[in-house]
Amino acid sequence: MPAVSEYFSLALRLLIAFGVIFEMPVLMVFLAKMGIVNVSFLNRNRKYAILINFIIAAILTPTPDVMNQLMMGVPLMILYEISVIAVWAFGRGSLSGFTKAEGEDQSLIGPDEDLAKKE
Numbered sequence: 001m002p003a004v005s006e007y008f009s010l011a012l013r014l015l016i017a018f019g020v021i022f023e024m025p026v027l028m029v030f031l032a033k034m035g036i037v038n039v040s041f042l043n044r045n046r047k048y049a050i051l052i053n054f055i056i057a058a059i060l061t062p063t064p065d066v067m068n069q070l071m072m073g074v075p076l077m078i079l080y081e082i083s084v085i086a087v088w089a090f091g092r093g094s095l096s097g098f099t100k101a102e103g104e105d106q107s108l109i110g111p112d113e114d115l116a117k118k119e
Helices: 004-021 024-034 039-044 046-060 066-090 111-118
Strands: none
Touching: 004 046, 004 066, 024 066, 039 046, 039 066, 046 066
C-alpha cells in the first residue's frame, strides 16, 4: 500500500503537468502574435506534434501502461487542435507593443517632452 506522501507526490505531479498542458492554446496564440508560428506551420507539423505529445504523455504518466498514456495524450491532441483554431481566430495581428502603426511618428518621446507638446 502506498504511503500518503507518495500519493500526494503523484497527485501534485499530475496536477502540475495537466495545469501546464492546458496552457498550450494560450502559449500558441502568444507565439502567433509574436510571429513565430502560424496556422500553416501548425498544420504542416501536425505529425511531429502527435509524436511529441505522446512522448510527453509517456514521460509524465506514472505507469508505463498504454491507458494512462492515452488519458494524457488524447487531451494533448485535442488541445493542439484547439490551439490551431485559436491561432487562426486570434493570432492574425501582432502585439501592439512590438510594432508601430504605419504613418506613426517613429521618434521616441519621453514623458517630459510629451507634456511639453500638450501645452
